[in-house]
Amino acid sequence: MEHRVVVTGMGLVSPLGNEVETFWNNIKEGVCGISLLSEEQKVEGLNIHVAGIVKEFEAERYMNRKEQKRLAKFSQYAIYAAKEALKDANVDMEKMDTTRVGVIIGSGIGSLQGTFEESIKLKEKGGKRVSPLYIPMTIANMAAGNVAIYTGAKGVCTAIVTACASGTHSIGEAYRNLKHGYSDMIIAGGSESCITHIAIAGFNGLTALSKSKDPMRASIPFDKERNGFILGEGAGILILETLENAMARGANIIAEIVGYGATGDAYHITSPSLDGDGAARAMREAIEEANITPNQIDYINAHGTSTHYNDLSETIAIKKVLGEDTKVAISSTKSMTGHLLGAAGGIEAIVIAKALQDDFVPATIGYKVPDEECDLDYVPNEGRSMKVEYAMSNSLGFGGHNGTIVMKKWRG
Incomplete structure (x- = not known):
């Protein structure tokens, strides 16, 4: 069962x-x-x-x-x-x-x-x-x-x-x-x-x-x-x-976890796979386990570390999964917290749970100069009130470790 x-x-x-x-x-x-x-x-x-x-x-x-x-x-x-x-x-x-x-x-x-x-x-x-x-x-x-x-x-x-x-x-x-x-x-x-x-x-x-x-x-x-x-x-x-x-026990339910993906790049000790393949497979696994389609994802809390290759490869990976013309809202709250390394996925899971609860997508702050290679909707500088039914969080680690979780709004 x-x-x-x-x-x-x-x-x-x-x-x-x-x-x-x-x-x-x-x-x-x-x-x-x-x-x-x-x-x-x-x-x-x-x-x-x-x-x-x-x-x-x-x-x-x-x-x-x-x-x-x-x-x-x-x-x-x-x-x-x-x-x-x-x-x-x-x-x-x-x-x-x-x-x-x-x-x-x-x-x-x-x-x-x-x-x-x-x-x-x-x-x-x-x-x-x-x-x-x-x-x-x-x-x-x-x-x-x-x-x-x-x-x-x-x-x-x-x-x-x-x-x-x-x-x-x-x-x-x-x-x-x-x-x-x-x-x-x-x-x-x-x-x-x-x-x-x-x-x-x-x-x-x-x-x-x-x-x-x-x-x-x-x-x-x-x-x-x-x-x-x-x-x-x-x-x-x-x-x-x-x-x-x-x-x-009559608990107050905040959100439901519905999908998880974990993959390896088998590529490099520090750099992500530049074609985004490993991250894309982790996202697909999580979405498939959630039994939803990619276009049902409303918000992605990106790994988004502010390094050249990470942000580029994650952008490529998101396009592979959600399509080149995806309009999904994406933000990196590392723009506000810095990179908490092994703790990053923990606090970013809290972010997506709160995004689902409040129907609010946080911003990527400090964003000034667009990159033609990173051309998706990164919710620049100002957060956004919007319907959030499904939210996803990505984490990509040195050694080629990729992890994605998907949460769903709790409706009781």
């Missing part, structure tokens, strides 16, 4: 706020959450100036100071967002069969900050000074592991690591798990905190980061003058459950 899968709660940590409504209002208003790096955050000798930095994060809501010292920031973000999502979903874990509640939360990298700091300690002070908590604090699965510990979820507990597609793949795999009846509820999404010297230097070495000093012209997806992405940080977590479970 196959089950319908619904979204009943959402929580996040982001450069645009740490509550869903604050975040969504800022997204709707086209607020730029990208800001200048502090002097401490800058890397000497590198021309990198801005990032999508989390502000006013109150970890103490859900963990005391002693606990915070034992948790890397990406785990803290995940715990916070998961707790907020459970509260939003009005879940009482004491009333749940916790063996049927799972956690699938991805992270592209885990704690690079921890590795950076402990490596310096090793070099300067010797091996005995390396923290005994170094490994369990930094490994990428610990966002999922710690969320399970802090919530009491005892079902499937998995971490998906597919670079920038980690959040979307986590939600997609949770959807499949629920659809086929292995769980009743799954806490799913992504978490990342990589605004650290070694990450900035590493991505800079790939010539992947924008060198803009202007936050409004730094992350500019699909703009002809785009010249690299902006590092962001945060977490996006959704409570997914079978429709039967949601109905039985």
Whole structure:
């Protein structure tokens, strides 16, 4: 028996706020959450100036100071967002069969900050000074592991690591798990905190980061003058459950997940396939599973990183699936948040759920110079009130990992 899968709660940590409504209002208003790096955050000798930095994060809501010292920031973000999502979903874990509640939360990298700091300690002070908590604090699965510990979820507990597609793949795999009846509820999404010297230097070495000093012209997806992405940080977590479970406990249903696609490019370690084939196949898979036609998609939250080849190949992929003359509304909210890497798919899933709920498509802000090769409707600069029945989110990761999810408006 196959089950319908619904979204009943959402929580996040982001450069645009740490509550869903604050975040969504800022997204709707086209607020730029990208800001200048502090002097401490800058890397000497590198021309990198801005990032999508989390502000006013109150970890103490859900963990005391002693606990915070034992948790890397990406785990803290995940715990916070998961707790907020459970509260939003009005879940009482004491009333749940916790063996049927799972956690699938991805992270592209885990704690690079921890590795950076402990490596310096090793070099300067010797091996005995390396923290005994170094490994369990930094490994990428610990966002999922710690969320399970802090919530009491005892079902499937998995971490998906597919670079920038980690959040979307986590939600997609949770959807499949629920659809086929292995769980009743799954806490799913992504978490990342990589605004650290070694990450900035590493991505800079790939010539992947924008060198803009202007936050409004730094992350500019699909703009002809785009010249690299902006590092962001945060977490996006959704409570997914079978429709039967949601109905039985009287849950407020936000949206329904109806399709998921996952493919590989088998092409290059960092560049997407330039013909868009892998991304196109992921979109087709998700649309076919949703049992709809491509022209029923009303809104696409694009991966849209603001790099030349990503935006070009994704545009080509969308045309392959929806047609050369498609009028579908497309936007990249990375223009406002920067690129949250493994957490991107989590917060962008929240965006499409809210778009369905509010019949509103957010803008791609900072868009000034059209690119003749990227010639679709990217909802430039101003969001748009419009009917949204089906919405799609794309994530494309280093290594050729492609993920797409499709959500449908919930009508009760």
